[in-house]
Amino acid sequence: MPDGAGEALVTPAPGCEMDEVRLRWGEGQARFSVEIADDAAERSQGLMHRKSMARSAGMLFIYPKPGHVSFWMRNTLIPLDMIFLDERGVVQRVHSNAIPLDETPISGGPGIFAVLxxxxxxxxxxxxxxxxxxxxxxxxxxxAWPCAGAGG
Known part of the structure; x- marks a missing residue:
């Protein structure tokens, strides 16, 4: 059924849930439970003011369309890795160990649709x-790794 924005809602395949991401590369895989930040207010708040986060957790920022995104660590108390992805879910850039409370912009570059x-x-x-x-x-x-092929 249409969601009002012209896109059809798809029931995720088993193993493809809104509150979980999986990553794969070469011989490796990882899985994280995620909170979703998909509107301006949620993206603005992000992970600010949190003193800790479970090792298997994260936050997935989703944008309405691909573009140039930039982050900073204002009011963010824990070091973070930022994984910038294009609209196909392919990692374009990884910024490691962003410094807590640092206001220096961290650019993901152009064509970014999501950030983990x-x-x-x-x-x-x-x-x-x-x-x-x-x-x-x-x-x-x-x-690049569609939900329809998530089984197993």
Whole structure:
């Protein structure tokens, strides 16, 4: 059924849920439980004022359309890795260990549709790098790793 924005709502395949992301690359995979920030207020608040976050958790920022996005760490108390993805769910850039409370802009570059924030150092520890693919319903049927192929 249409959601009012002209897009059809799709029931996620098993293993493809709104509150979870999976990443795959070469021989590696990772899974994180995520909070979704998909409107201006949620994206503005982000992970500010939190003193900790579970190792397996993160926040997925989703934008209405691909563009140039930039983040900073104002009022953010924990170091974060920022994983910038295009509209197909392919990692374009990873910024490691963003410094708490630093207001220096962190650019994801052009064509960014989503950003995954996880605890600082985890991207490197797992081996998440440009070219990795994310499984999440936000990327739709044109995703590099579409939900329809999520089984198993």
């Amino acid at each position: 924030e996880i605890n600082g150092g985890l991207a490197r520890a797992f081996g998440i790098a440009p070219g990795a693919q994310m499984l999440h319903p936000a990327f739709g049927s044109a995703a």
